Amino acid sequence: MATITASERRAVAKREYDAFLAVCPSRRLLERISDKWVALVLAALGGDGPLPGETTVEGPRPLRFSELSRRISGVSQKMLTQTLRALERDGMVTRTVTPTVPVTVSYELTDLGRSLQGVMRGIKEWAESHMEEVLTHRDDYDHRQRGTAD
């Protein structure tokens, strides 16, 4: 059997999987990763911006659960746990338990996770950098809708 490289395998997979099809497994993977908590966890583990209280921006590095929880304001313990477990199961994050007292649990991006983070980073940045434009469009739209209703 001829061996193929990882990039050849991905090119074949890209032809064979089609997220436009409801029955394709890639539709469910798209659903799984199209999620604001996934975007924020990957951004945090990918070193996007300093942690609260820090002034320097670090690169990718392992973070403890409590650090992730502080970084991503408003995330519930339950939602963060679920998101991390799903990312671990899908091979995007490794969970390391260090036998300190109390036990230290840290999370880190895998190569696969870094590859997804390269894609997802764009979405968080897009939301931040286009916020003003979107707000202007919303005002215009709501104004027009009110005009139509009169």
Next chain:
Amino acid sequence: MATITASERRAVAKREYDAFLAVCPSRRLLERISDKWVALVLAALGGDGPLPGETTVEGPRPLRFSELSRRISGVSQKMLTQTLRALERDGMVTRTVTPTVPVTVSYELTDLGRSLQGVMRGIKEWAESHMEEVLTHRDDYDHRQRGTAD
């Protein structure tokens, strides 16, 4: 008042908005766009792949509601309507009504929508091209979990 270019304005907005903060409006925009239906509608309007029955791949072009509905299998009328309305309100899609009998309604990406599509396209493609790897990781994870439970 000094005028600034669109890219300068975006650089400022990117510093001022931070989706890590629950109270920041960009968190809600990130939530809005981190959505599989948004990814699929943008991909369809962006000309990602031929329509069913077509063999050629076209570039971006307007699509009628019924064409979008066929392209994105499994989407309900209600969900497609809601998604298109939100994208229109946010300035990413224009809706054009042509007074034919019956009336023709078509949707097209704006410049802002094309900019988001450039980012979102990566997610759909990532899901399709990394599906095999993710499935392998899931099998491994589930196997390890069963091992632990024994």
